Amino acid sequence: MHGPDASRFAPPPAHFAGQRWGLGLILAIFVVLATLYNVRVPILEAPDEALHYLAARHLAEGGGLQPMVTRQSAEGVRLPPLFHGLGALLTLGVDTGEGPALQANPYANVCRPETPGNKNLVMHPEAEVWPYRGVPLAVHLLRLLSTLCAAGAVALAFLATREALPNHPGVALGAAALFAFNPQFVFVGASATSAAAGVLFGTAALYLALRVANGRALGGPRAAALLGLLVGLGLLAHVSLLVALALPPLAYGARLWRQRRAEREDPAADPLHGLLVPTAVAWGVALAIGGWWYILNAAQGIDPLGGGLLGGDVVRAASTLRETSLSPWETVEAMARSLRSYWGVFGWMNIPADEAYYVFVQLLTVLGVAGLGLGAMWALWNRGDTAGQPWHTVGLVAAWALLQGVVYALYARAATCPQGRLLFPAGAGISLLLGLGIYVLAPRRYGGALVGALAAVLLVVAAAAPFRYIAPAYAAPARVALEEAPATMSDLAIRFSEDVFLLGHHMERRSVKTGDVLRVRLYWLATGAMDEDLTVSLRVYGRDEAVIGSMDSYPGMGSYPTSRWVPGEVIVD
Template structure:
């Protein structure tokens, strides 16, 4: 992967921003952070956590989080409802916990560093797809690096950071393999497939959001090799044998601990986590249209920035321009797709498999978010972050479409896009931290 001085500037600026969020955001004021922290604490005490009755107490959470804002008289060690999660992220944090005696800022900074890896891979994926358009890679990296809500999540103790890193790595390897297959279909690279299987297996040991990459991978393998049955079978074995072997370590443990066929521990989790607002209750209270409106509005707000435990939104004078920005980007993306479709020979330059990978990752992630909200009220935009790289690429391409007329006259105009977006989002990060988050939570 070719790197650049500009990418290093983005990474340094991100590390500074993430470091500020990690060290200045008050303790525990990130979604579910105490429960993730307590998972590591239990590992440090020599116990692999098991979710069980009493781990989730809705009334106690309301008192601790929303009424007292983590007043010292409340015991946060009682918040252990993430005990069902796969262990890899927490095992990574375990030595940091031991070396720093449980320092929350130090553990947050580990997540920040993992987030830097996501940015590098976002840049690399864009360079794979558009090797002659470096501005696309830089703009995509800028968006992933400085999206305010993403910075806040990456600067917290939360397994999202490692999950996103593994998803980004899977996307990078899968796109790399697919491009090689499109140019040399008779000789697919098995080494890439083994790497892909290993990454997917590590994802199985990290978080359920990574599981979405299993069907994405399966569909891509089938489409690429559907006319070569033997090679398709071999490719599937190279990927899914190591992935399933790694995953089976965790799934087998869950079968022993929870019984039945609860290989993910989710049935045990759902039985313990009671008292959460349910969508049916909201439909009865607000009506169907009111519930749908709240779902989309809160998802949009919390995708860009709704901080703390969803208790610190930004004012409307921030969201309105962000809504216009999103609409303009979306229209530009549609225009770019139409333009590409109607240009002879353009399809050859934009491989179908790469579009399939990115598109299916986005659609499956969006479907899971919407599907979960059919039962529980969880309108958190961060649940779309597993597809942040496809989203960032789409926004970049959409914005680039609007700059085409300027670029035809002044070739340097395209570089205003990563520069302008970087300055705008970096400024919004600082504004959100010092104007909204700290005054509300301190």
Template sequence: MPPLKTLRKVWREAPYHWLLPLVFFCVGLVYLFASPNFEASDTERHVALINWIAKHGQLPVQSPSKDTVYRQQASQPPLYYLVMAAIWRVMDTAEFDDYYQPNPLVIAGVPERLGNRNLVFYRQPYPPDLRGTSLALYVIRALTLAMGAVTVAAVYQSARTVMPERTGFAVLAASLVAFNPMFIFISASVSNDPPVSMLTALIAWQMLRMLREGFQTRRSLILALLVAIAALTKLNGLVLGATAALAGCYVFYRSRDWRGFLTLGLLMLGCWLALSGWWYLRNLNLYGELFGTGAMLDNFGRRNISPGRLIREEFEGLRISFWALFGAFSILTHKLFYLAMDGLSLLGAVGLVLFMARNRRRSFALSAVFFLGLALALGGAMLIWWSSQTSASTGRLLFPYITSISLLLALGLVTLRIPPLVIALPMFLFAAIAPIVYIAPNYDHPPVVDQLPADALPTQVRWGDTSLVGYHLPAPRRWTAGDEIPVTLYWQPLAQTQDLQALFLTLLNADGEAIATVDTFPGWGSLPTTWWQPGQIYKDDYILQIPKDAPGFSTMQLHIGWYPFPDGSDIRPLLESGEEAASFILPLGAFVSGADLHLLGDDATSQGTVFGDAIRLNAFRLSEGHILDLEWRLVAPISGAWRVFAIVLAEPYQEGAPFEIVWQRDGIPAVPVGFLNAEEAFVTRHAFKLPPGYQGEHAVYVGWYNEDLGQRLPVAYPSNMLPLPLMNLRGPAS
């Protein structure tokens, strides 16, 4: 083993300034592979704008009356789109309209829901298709990822500027950016967030150097250029520009360097006017406003929500999506990761307060913390202001201030003497596996199998040209609210459909009412029926979620069906026998969430007889003269298909003597007794069919029987029938 002194030297002298950005870029390539081209927030809008600019050679004019794919993105400062449009123009993107096929059943912004997370259909999600439009998008994504790598490098240099002697601090600060899964994910997409984050990170680095070393003409020019370019990339780039200007005022106050101060001010104003001014003047001419935010809101949609309510209702989503919420705000990672990041943030905040207390006499340290915090505060205020007008509470909008976040967090953590590798290494490992574990499984096509597995239940049901040849389904059991039911279906299409057909999987109660339903295309939305290959057997996996607030006390079944999308009538299934059925339904057992809603009230007559040491008759009630309700309670578990009989005899029953059954009405518990737990109550209803106008006093007998076993539950009465008190039965009015 190398001596400890050698390891420490390697730790101190390793080339982190390029090593960390390189590691970030390599991990980002995994995200590039795992996430198909359109699967980050607003990617389809960014791409549509790039395509429009490349095709028309100019910027679009916003109008709320125009229905466009790019929508609000055309109100963004255009530098990123102009640069990428130049790349787009030299690539073969002629088939873009055919390549971009949105999934009309996508579930976006609801991470608790499973499936249909792909915004777009992909003919070849894996391995990536490196041709035509797809290749152009991967090139743009790789260039955008490189901008993220520059951000990591700039954060590292910023940390070295704050604490030149603390290599571990710089490594930790850069790692908090480089191994933030969400930052990697967004950096590996088509988005204007990575370029503005890169520019603001570079601005923060140069601002910190200015705070430490004072004014220098070369640095002032670099700062001015960066601020102007950031202002032409995204509006929140102006926040770091304003912060840098205020930092310049502070440096002037401290040094009284008039020349340096005026040079900085004139360069910032001149570069802004020369490089970015035309864009803001264009906004004034077209929309009558400097920033174009009104036009953006008109196209994206407005809302009015108070800051307090905004923070209460949407802070959790903002916090989670800063660290890891993939797809279109729809793919969560493990909850322990978010708890770990919360703990890390809390420790960092405590440590930062301690750092400021210990360094209250170090003017540069305090000024660095102040201006980093000011940039974050201004950015946070801007995000709250913007989110109060439209839906924008997403963590990626904090990435332009990620230098502030990472440096302040790292300052707090190193103050608490937490070793940087204790944080950086687990974050790296999690960031590296997250795309494979959490992202990729949502986008691949359903696998093709050579034949039906031996453990699958074979069937032959056909909806048009789509055959269900087998399935996996859990054995009937008791389900409750919040449960998830795994279902595997094996489809064998006879032909591709000319138009889209959608599959529905609906959980039904005994009354045929839907408990939950999933509308999807095969592969949980990944493979439209117009694309699948005839003769292949597709293994199609689903997890059906019972809503957490769903009430129910009933049997439950799975209804499987198809319909022409979007609003065609259900296609009738053709069974193996050749018979056309109204529906295809499979049993799942029972759904119990809450008590039986039909339990009897105080007007019922109490009872207490126990049948077979398992089921007790609690009470009974005769209503409308011919409807007998029996309330039962399970005393002990019992299995089997037990039913309740209720018979009306002409005369009281005498064992061994002949008897005449006048009316009989059997009843099946809403939930079969085999699915009930001890002490659960339920009601069976027995509506005797009496002739109109009939009235008479009769003996009524009740009991339990099992037709499969050919026996009744024992009770201490002749023939295992419990006699109820004589009842005055009445038929309906004639």
């Protein structure tokens, strides 16, 4: 077995003009996919989408930065305001008082992908269809804003990879494609949340940090101030960007290391002027732009991180480290649990993809990590033959991804439902590293093609997901006319009220054992219009009339409440 060719890591200049078409195609496909998700995913069916919509509406109605009290908690929740401020401007003319009030589904299976049915957090009226008005219009506009942010992040991921690996154009396009065609990232990029805005500023800061490390940024303190500006805007977009405060010292430290390796007599190689001063400038600008929000929270007695999802779980996990230290195995285990949700668990973390897809992304991840390890070992083995290689930029990206991973592992350790999407601020770096690792493993001429082929598989799944996984999860049950009710059903003829009549049922099996799934089909006849929503309660009794299985739900596994029934129709539930 031969090791990777060390020259493959060298940074001679390459021509990227032809890649503009490739990047343009990736961006166009991403926007089309995100628009498809925008239309196919019912509103408020992405994690925290309702909270972010309410925050934008709160600002649009002149509510200011006062904390909102949610039903789930009596404590105030305040979200970083940048995305919601832009969203408020975008939806300012939308009358969100139109249409029926949205009703919560009390039986929603949040964060339970293994449980069938009740994937919807809210009940969806017919008024949500095109042409959009009121709340649906506002949510779809916020989703469009997220799509623009996510598309910008994809473009910056390409530029960042090109900056880190200037001699590998195939990796640059491949990393952008791995990032853009990740079905979970498409889903996030089509959700009305601030996540995509956080990814945008995190990726922009990473790109500028790489330019600083290569000595290609603006001279003097301007580059540090610009880097601080991007980090500060990130702080106002998403609390996960607090980790981006590490980018200035990483960037200037990498530049200092590169200059010392080259043995240049450069004043910037002095640690004081080359590392400490620009880092202080960047931090000062970042905190001046974004730090006020966290200080305001603390001054008003709110969690400085706003009381949101990520911050509280990280703080809780960190506070328990002294009592129960986080072992390396626990860290790996927490990350492994979230691998699926990084690549594709839709809805409120309750709509999975096919098992074969998860096997594929596990293989992709293993290939990327193995290739990185092989490349690192080969570089250490051939230390004298690695001069001029861009290890300073690869190391910067790896450190950035590792820092995000450590914070995420703390969160995953404490969270009841870890969400891999919270790794997306480092998604460009993760895609870069995976793309590079896969490139290293492939034969010399086929590295870029292999990365592209793996990205194409992601694209196929991303394009199929709205139709294969998402839409069926929210689909209403079949309805037929009374004369079309199947003769094979077991007659029951039970009247529950003046408006509800149970014609019959069908069970696929008559005996079950512990752990089995029992599928039951009920045939309801709507004999009148109803204003209230009735609950279907099913119980399975075993020996001695002990309850061995149960389920409560609105009809249609939560998708077709009785208030929407049409008199005369038979609902196949």
